[in-house]
Amino acid sequence: MTRCHYHRSLILALSAVAFTAAWMPSDVRPSPRESSASRHSTKWEKKQRWLEKRDMRAGDSDETSKAPFATIIGNGRIGSTLAEAGNCIVLGRDDNIDENGKGPILIATRNDALDGIIEKCPESRKCDLVFLQNGYLNSYLEQKGLLDNTQVLLYLSVTAIGAEAVDGVTAYNPEGLTAATGIHAEAFARRLSHLGLRCNVVDAASFKPAMFEKLMWIAVFMLIGAAKRCKSVGQAGSEHSGLVDELINELSAAVEKREAIQFPEGTVPRLNAYTDVVSDFPAAVKEFTWRNKYFFDLGDEEVPIHNTLLRECREGGLLDFSLE
Template sequence: MTGEGGEGEIDNETTEVVDVVPFATIVGNGRIGDALAKAGNCIVLGRNDKIDPNGDGPIYLATRNDALEVIIDECPTNRQKDLVFLQNGYLNSLLETKNLTTNTQVLLYLSVASKGITPTDGVTTYNPEGLTTACGEWATNFQQRLAALDLKCNVVSSIEYRPSMYEKLIWISTYMLVGAANDCRSVGEASKNHSQQIENIVNELVLGVSVKEGITFADGTMNRLQSYTDVVADFPCGVKEFEWRNQYFYDLGDDTVPIHNTLLKECSKKGLLSFDLP
């Protein structure tokens, strides 16, 4: 693959486990950071620790979204190209502002119930190859780290990554919203009891993104998202990190995504949101 995840041949096969995984710096020692560190050959930093300007290799950012801007700003300029973004949500605006749009990005389709627990991989009946996806210079490095943990990762081009990114954003925005609106304890409960509402919103968001971004989603979006939900059925519901998740769709406008926006407004009126809508 190319350094920017651009053109050229892409190897989608899971990398074989190597005796020693390539070195990496991991920022964040929560559930995800701890899980990645178990593969070894790494240094783990707290979000307030300094990144070595003389270091090399990828810097995996296993932190909350709201910590990213400070980490980027305090990262030595020569190391910013090595920052790897693992967060859920819509990061495009931040990456554009920081001139980091070609950095390695990862869609993590795995669940870690609590720190120290073995991760549940995003391997489903519909996608036995797994759903975790990475693009960019350090994508293969990340793939090897996951392989050492017996987890799967697909390395793709930046062009292939875009619809996958929006699809993950659709999943977390839709299932969290429908679950919260219907007082569901988990995404599995939301899926079981409100499948039609979920499908209506997913279809609406896919169309809205396709028109705005000029991208085409592979057939089977609903099947992929539903199969993943079955794997992480106990994941709790709640509309969180609005500016990183649902706001992208909310800003498409009521005419474009009326079902999504109406449901968000209903949740707001009922006091189910911890934030005010714009």
């Protein structure tokens, strides 16, 4: 049995609950390039307070006070934030991945970098790749033979490198919206917890509708915001709330029909509540192949509002891609 197959068998035996005990291989040592929260005093103080509430101290030598070791690819806003939990090595997208390394490999890059990273990854480490990207990845990952890999729905906004991360905790979902599934989901949740951020560890069946909800949030608020010349997703939600709700309902019905899944109750208020948290985020239709294309390809009969708005954006010169 290979290491990947062993891990996949093990995860099926685990309950899909948040991980509460840290683990780190004894032979793993932090790289000289390891980042720590001490680089940013405000975040360090926040982490210290968080640890104190759990009867720990950030300076403890106990292994349970450390985030599980991880390789992080990408040093942008998300990668830098994840590195602040420490006990990691940060690589560029063109750097080599250690064939003999251990632990999750967190890919914190844009979607267009995935091909190169996967191609350069040693075959024995491909099962450790963790995908954090926005958008619909299932077809892509299936083509790469990586559909069973760990995936994360990252409800996390970081406006600039070093800025305070805005967690996906809302009035409707106080437990947070970030979710992860797969063999490294628990390790990822532990890393976020060391930053005072929340992550729900779920099984694959629960992850699928959650993934489509995140995809709908991006598609709906960005599209309506662009079509109605809104500066932010918050403006789109407040000034066009009726259209937002109508489009969410249209897309959710089409997805349930296409994917044979059922969304949990509260999709509309859940997505609206998240918009309130990140209300200043600019509204623009981007990365069509990974985002709105899934819905556009469902056809005009299934998603007429969505496709009409997309064509209005095209006619208004608001798209930098073709719909054909």
